[in-house]
Amino acid sequence: MREMDKAFDFKTAQGRWYATWEAAKTFEAKPASGKPPFSMSLPPPNITGNLHMGHALAYSLPDVLARLKRAQGFDVCWVPGVDHAGIATQIIVERKLKEEGTDRHQLGRDRFLERIWAWKDQNQVDIENQLRRLGASLDWSRKRFTMDPDLNRAVRKVFVEAYRQGRIYRGPRMIQWDPVSRTALSDLEVKHVERNGHLWHINYPFADGSGHLTVATTRPETMLGDTAVAVHPEDARYTHLIGKLVRLPLTDREIPVVADGFVDQDFGTGCVKLTPAHDPNDHAAGLRLGLPAIVVIGFDAKMTPAAGAAYAGLDRFECRKKVVAELEALGLLAKVQTHISQVATSDRTGAVLEPLVSEQWFMNVADAAQKALQAVRDGRIAFTPQHHVAVWEHWLTNIQDWCISRQLVWGHRIPAWTCAACGHLHVELEAPTACSECAAAKLDQDPDTLDTWFSSALWPFSILGWPDETADLARYYPNDVMCTSYDIIFFWVARMVMSGLTWTDSIPFRQVYFNSLVRDASGAKMSKSKGNVIDPLEVMDEFGTDALRFTLISMSAPGTDIALSPAKLESSRNFCNKLWNAARFVQMNLTDEVTLSVEPELGEAEYWMIRRLREVLGKVTTALDEFRFHEAADLLYHLVWDDFCATYIELAKINLMNGTVGQKAAILQFLDILLLTLHPMVPFVTEEIHEAVVVDRLPPGEPRLLAERAWPLTHPLLAREGGDISLVPRFQDLLTAFLRLKAEYGVDPAKRVAAACTVLELKPFAEALKAIARLENVDFTATELASPTRVVAVVSGGTIALEMAGLKDPVAEQAKLEKEREKLLKELEPLRGRLADESFVTKAPAAAVAKLRGQAEEKEARLKQIVALLG
């Protein structure tokens, strides 16, 4: 048996145990086991980065479930994987190329891809090892990458099917264009940020010279592409102008004044310029009104020749300055207001996006969205916390077609080929060798790739082998639980549900648990620019993985974000250490013949501990089943610290050190049950203790790894009942009363003084009382305790006294007793009042009345004793 150190050395334990579990295939799914399946898919982390605190949380929680379900006898299949993260990855590798003085155009598509693959291979290893460090009990034999060949096959299958069904189509449309990464984005990837800007009021003179009207705009450079000015059809200020022509300043064009209901009469002047080529609203209005669209800004965010020779080639923001300056010079700038505007930027690059019309692939998801809405409405998919349903409903009922093509190299290539000869479009699973229309052999594949989320949307079933009807798919699909962050509810969860219902005719998972977001100690979002990022890897080094996990778990109250503080991490580390030391104390006092096979000898304290274990274990099991992780953690924290360490071990100390084998066996059983219960949350420290204390004492045939043992809810010991368990809490009260008495009268805590007590039922605890409260002896007697040399206090069911010899100060004692009496009277006042209130007594539930009456009686009894002592 190994001697345990004074403190838990998490650094060595963490590395050792994961390797052991992995080698034992503890976490591999066992489809042939005959156990019921329980399955989850790991939200695949991007290959681009390190594990951050969000991952640590999002993976710790399902790991608790996975370990719990495994212990409960399920065949757990938790599939890991990583995501290729199209834009994010390409940006990083391009940055590396730039540092090397080259770029992707110089390298060419194929060599650029080779570079990304090499980078991906290395990063994947890193992130997988970080998942191991976190303790995530994943089935690595089933690990996937979103661009694995069979996952690519699933992507092509969906694309081709959807194309044939008319769900996927290609066409020119206004999309949000990221001029930095040079690709189209979907609406979801657009982030609206508030920027301080201006609202420029510009005079547009009438063509007939009869004055001008004034338009207000936040983007004056786009005026070069204006093809109309719009007013509201019911705006009395302007109705007479509808149909007139204005001369567009800085150009030689004349454009009409038109009417359209979308114009907001209260914004600016109530006149808006229309630039159908560069604004989504104007684009829509242009289509409605049949207006031409003039493209004045290109894909490089520079002005095109159509903007006019004076502006062509200028960056859009340079052009803005020039336009404003020239308008001012011409006296056409009526007014400039400061204005806070919502600017569309790229979620990834932060670049200001440019709405542009471009040829892209789209997916119509209207039908799938209806199915997804229905699945949640009828309860086939349940959300925790439920309030996310409201946002879900809103988004899915207003869903737009999804722009799925990206002008990126890294990703799933779109399986579409155009015949170079006749232009026929072929959408096929495999590259066609000849055109079906004209038999030409030269076919060019679409250079674009698919939105990263296109493959992620298929994740729960593609990783199980879909579209093949594999055994894994039959057994583990749909998944039981999907744990993920609520910030990707649309990006990912909605799309998985839509895809699952469309392509597998099944929900992809039954329950969705949305974890919180992790913030810093003051509640601010962690970001590199703020410098408040807490690195989980560093935390694991400093406090231990178990402490990190326990912290995140115990702060995971549904619906609130987590403010992570060092104080909380310390507290969790201390908790692990407390457990470690309790175990160490037990181990130090166990002889070889004490094993889990020995029949435990039970006394009052043991029956009380059994009751506590049974209650808490029941509550913990329910809490975890209902995703109330924080509640489970809190219950266990107090079970270990207050009940097991502070109360039970203190009471059982004598037995532990000098008791029988049977008495020690009981203590060992309790420790074992605690380890089993805590293991899903803090796997490393529990496995380490298990090895040091329990393994050599296990019954034959029991798994030697804690991670493989059964959840103790149905442990036979927990069913045992006996003794008067109410004595333990009463003993606690008695103990506290003695300690308080010593403290109040300034008795040195270490000084052993003689004591007396009239609560005779607690005599069995006399030895423990003497030891813990440091009393010389305790005289349990029914006779009156008050005496000139003693100080007294009142407890539940009796009186206690300390022998003070010549140190007693009668005046001070009198004052203390009087103070106690005042306190009791003050507490009794509302109780008496409510019990005297007839409407309460008659209308409140009997249990509530009885409870209150009990409290009142207890206090009345104490009061009576105090009054007696005061003479």
Added chain:
RNA sequence: GGGCGUAUAACUCAGCGGUAGAGUGCUACCUUCACACGGUAGAAGUCCCAGGUUCGAAUCCUGGUACGCCCA
């Protein structure tokens, strides 16, 4: 503009119809043979505000206020 969430002890948060809790911090004391990453005792809160429902509201309802997030 619409929606969601949050306001409880100095801090971070639980509780969400039966009269106020935890962790950390703070005060005093204690190195007692598991643990100072420990122990004992203690101080500390008009549960954001105003109405309403109820025998009873931190908890439910209505209306404010402040902060955060999402969508437009």
